[in-house]
Amino acid sequence: MNTLIKSSEILKRNENYIPGGVVSLNRKSDPNICFTKGNGSRVWDVDGNEYIDYQAGFAASFLGHNDPDINQAVRETLERDAVLMGAGPTDLEGIFAEMFIRSVPTAESLQITTTGSEATYHAIRIARAATKKQHVIVMQGGYNGWHNDVACNVISSLADVGPRVSPGEYPFDSLSAGIPDVHKSLVHIINYNDLASVEYVVKRYDIACIILEPLLQNIGIVKPQPGYLEGLRKLADAHNFLLIFDEVKTGFRHALGGYQSICGVTPDLSTFGKAIANGFPLGVIAGKKKYMDYFVHPEKENRVLIAGTYNAFPLTTMAAIATLKKLASAEHDVYGHVNRLGAMLEEGLNSIFSETDQPYYLARQGSAYCLYLMDHAPADLHDILNNHDFALDKAYRLALIEKGIYNFPLPIKQGSISFAHTEKDIEITLDKTREVVSSLFKGVVVP
Secondary structure, three states: OOOOHHHHHHHHHHOOOOHHHOOOHHHOOOOOOOEEEEEEOEEEEOOOOEEEEOOHHHHOOOOOEOOHHHHHHHHHHHHOOOOOOOOOOOHHHHHHHHHHHHHOOOOOEEEEEOOHHHHHHHHHHHHHHHHOOOEEEEEOOOOOOOOOOOOEOOOOOHHHHOOOOOOOOEOOOEOOOOOOHHHHHOEEEEOOOOHHHHHHHHOOOOEEEEEEOOOEOOOOOEOOOOOHHHHHHHHHHHHOOEEEEEEOOOOOOOOOOOOHHHHOOOOOEEEEOHHHHOOOOOEEEEEOHHHHHHHHOOOHHHOOOOOOOOOOOHHHHHHHHHHHHHHHOOOOOHHHHHHHHHHHHHHHHHHHHOOEOOOOEEEEEOOEEEEEOOOOOOOOHHHHHHHOOHHHHHHHHHHHHHOOEEOOOOOOOOEEOOOOOOHHHHHHHHHHHHHHHHHHOOEOOOO
C-alpha cells in the first residue's frame, strides 16, 4: 500500500477552510483516506491505492459505486432539461411515490426529503401532533439522525452511561453541544431488546413515539430477539404512542419491502434513505395515511410543516426510480446475488476464525455483516461494551486496509456487500483476511 501523503495533504489544506477538514465529521477516521474514484465494488484513493470496498458510503451504495443503470437514468434526466422549479408537483415524484407504495405494502402514503435525518425529524413531529404528547423513546446504540431529539447514545462508553439497568433508562449522552436541556428532558434512552424498560418509561411519561432501527446497524448487526418487535407493536397500541421504524440503513438493503417485510411487524411510520437511491441524497417518510395526512391537516394548529427546496430534486428522484426498478427486476436478482455472497463471506470467515482460539461471532443479515470479538450474538450496546475487544477490532480493520480491503476503521461498524461485488471479490477478501488473522490473532490458522 502506498503511503497516504496526498490524503494527508488534502486534509491539512481543507482544515484551513472547513472545521476539521471534513464536511461531515463522522467521516473523519484514522487513517484519513481521501477517496477519489469508485467503480462497482472498488474504490481508489488519491495516492493510487485500490481497495475492495465494504464501507459503501455508510451502506448507501447498495448496487455498487457508479452503477451504470442508475447513472444512465440520471444522465437522461439531465438531457431532457429537467428543472428545479420549487413550484407545483412534478411527474417524477408521483412516479416514485407509486413505485414505493407498491414496494412497501405497509406504507399507505409518503413524503420525500433530502436526507434520512430530515425524515426522522418529521416522523417525530407527526407523532407529537397526532398523540398530543411530547416524550420520545430512543435506543442505546441506535442512530436516527443529527437533530436534537435523537443526537445521543450511539457508541457511548460505559463511563458515560453507567452499568446496565433494567427496567430503567440511561443518561442522555449527547453527540453535540447546543442541545437545550428541555429537549434532553423529553428523550428517554433504553437498551434494545428490552421490553421491560419500554413499560417502565411509558408508565412514567406521556410518550409520543418510540423510534428505532428495527435491526440495529450502527453498532454492527444486532438482531431483534424473538417477540421483541411484536412486543413494541402491542405496547404502542396499548399506550397510544406511535411505533416508528427508522429504515434509513435497513430499508431496501434487506428486502424490497424493507426489514419490516421480513419481521412481519407494521410500524405506524417509517423512514428510508441510503440504498433507496443507491447513494444519491434522498430520504422518505412513509406510513399510515391517517398519520401522514397531518401534513395536510385541515386545522392549522394540528398541521405539520414539511418544506424543502431540494425535496424530490429531479436527478435524485430519477436515481431512486431507477434503483427501485433494478431492485424489483427478476432478471438482475439483486437480493439473491448479495445474499449468496453474504453467505459465502460468512462461511469463509467462520472457517478462518474457527482455527484460532479467539472468541468471535459473525453477525449477518443478508448483505450486511459485522465480526464481533466476543463469543455470542450481542443483544444490545451494553453487551458489546462489556464483551467486545475494541482494540483488537481496530487493529484488525487497519491490517485489512493495508491489504486493500476497506471497511470503516472504527470498531463494530457494519460491513456492506454490494450488488457489484463478485465471488472473486469475496475470495480475495477471505485470502487477505486469512493473512491478517494468521499474524494478528492467537492460535494457528491452517494455510
